Amino acid sequence: MDQFVASKRETDMVLEMIKNARQSSSGKNNASVTQNLGMFEAPSDIADNYGVRMRGYICPPTTGIYTFWLAGDDNADLWLSTDENPDNAQITAYHDAWTPSREWSWFAGQRSFPITLQAGQKYYIEARMKEGSGGDNLAVGWQLPNGSLERPIPGNRLIPFSGTTNPTSCDFNISASNTNNNPSANQGLQVTYGCSGNDCAGVSYAWSGNGVSGNSSPLNISAPGSAGTYTYTVTASKSGCSNKTATTSITVSEGGGGR
Numbered sequence: 001m002d003q004f005v006a007s008k009r010e011t012d013m014v015l016e017m018i019k020n021a022r023q024s025s026s027g028k029n030n031a032s033v034t035q036n037l038g039m040f041e042a043p044s045d046i047a048d049n050y051g052v053r054m055r056g057y058i059c060p061p062t063t064g065i066y067t068f069w070l071a072g073d074d075n076a077d078l079w080l081s082t083d084e085n086p087d088n089a090q091i092t093a094y095h096d097a098w099t100p101s102r103e104w105s106w107f108a109g110q111r112s113f114p115i116t117l118q119a120g121q122k123y124y125i126e127a128r129m130k131e132g133s134g135g136d137n138l139a140v141g142w143q144l145p146n147g148s149l150e151r152p153i154p155g156n157r158l159i160p161f162s163g164t165t166n167p168t169s170c171d172f173n174i175s176a177s178n179t180n181n182n183p184s185a186n187q188g189l190q191v192t193y194g195c196s197g198n199d200c201a202g203v204s205y206a207w208s209g210n211g212v213s214g215n216s217s218p219l220n221i222s223a224p225g226s227a228g229t230y231t232y233t234v235t236a237s238k239s240g241c242s243n244k245t246a247t248t249s250i251t252v253s254e255g256g257g258g259r
């Protein structure tokens, strides 16, 4: 079947048709046909006794609240991850019967709860269907934060599935520094963090230590009022990766007045 062309987002979703899925519990590993799709919809009325899985990554164009719909014949379900990791996918919509093609409102379960998604983040998404006999179809739609409906979801919102390995990559390292290693008591200074490596995108940060909090860089702080050495820690977290930390220390050589 078609090979994925990286530069052509219109052929984004990967379709895996699994023949005789009802008879094979391991059917998902035995796809008999795989093809790329121009939108989040499988071909309709092509066979009996087979299964379909469509999977890939969905890219919200704006940050806000989205609602998903699923239509399928026969039983169908939709899984959406909290990030790009398939392991974090949760069931989002389903029905146990059948619907006509692109009929979005036969069952309450076809519609997801409102889901907040972030622009710039890609989310793993997967729809499945098991066909017995008669008609067969599968499609996924959504409503954007501005209220517009895209049903089915067009290919320009989608990125092809990148493989069976965990797509989250954790090649990043964190550093921390400050603008004044030896401040006076209560003197203002800044602490700063940096990220290096190929996978800094999607990392979030949190400062801690000596009552400091925040996530900005630089972050304005005040040196403590008593003499001593103080360490500030920035914790970097990314879904699917271990947290990483970096520290920076200052030494206040004299206490403030009145102490």
Ligand SMILES: [Ca+2]
Pocket: 045, 046, 047, 048, 049, 131, 132, 133, 134, 135, 136
């Ligand atoms: Ca059929």
Ligand SMILES: [Ca+2]
Pocket: 073, 074, 098, 131, 132, 133, 134, 135, 136
């Ligand atoms: Ca059917």
